[in-house]
Amino acid sequence: MRDLEKVPEELEAKGLTQQQWLAWVSKLQSVQSKAPDCCLDLCCRAFTCGIGACTCRGAGSRRPYWTALTQRQNDFNNSELQKIGVFCKTQSNSIIISDGQNSNRVTVAWIAFALDPxxxxxxxxxxxxxxxxxxxxxCNCGKEEQHSPMIV
Known part of the structure; x- marks a missing residue:
């Protein structure tokens, strides 16, 4: 079973149901339609744990995706997670890799869950x-909306 198909044990132990989890995952996956395609140089492509970040386009091309992702995250925090003492947040870490001629950004992104105050x-x-x-x-890759996780 894919990780996204089953509520994580830690969240289930806190009281999140399978139905709530699947509803949230479905909403996050629907946000993908707002995600722009990757740029040709793929300077920001990375995938990890079923969640990836991709693209080095300007902030304007990713803003609708970032806005939708942030809204889904806030909705989940406010409607479900806050009631059970949990908080989630998108995060990422980027490094620059150079071969001496070209520099490329590699970004690993994830959704973190905190389980206690x-x-x-x-x-x-x-x-x-x-x-x-x-x-x-x-390109202007330093903005938050450039490095938000994509649910795959």
Whole structure:
């Protein structure tokens, strides 16, 4: 079974049901229609744990996706997770890899879940993006909306 098809045990133990999980995953997957295609140089392509980040386009091309993703995340936090003492947040880490002639950004993105008050407070204060978040590859890759997770 794919990871997205079953509520994680830790969230289930806190009281999140399979039905709530699948409804949220479905909403996140529907956001994918707002995600732009990858740029030709693929300077920001990365995949991990069934969640990936891709594209180095300008902020305008990703803003509808980022806005929709943020809204789904906020909805899930406010409608389901807050009731059971859980908080989720999109995060990513980027590095620049150079072969001496070309530089490419590699970004790994994920959705983090905090399960207790201290961890929730810490996660709420953490940045969405860490690592090499400035411009690279001749494009403006440093903005939050450039590195949001894609549900695959």
């Amino acid at each position: 201290a961890t929730i407070a810490a996660l709420q204060n953490e940045p969405h993006n860490t690592g090499a978040v400035g411009p690279c590859c001749g």
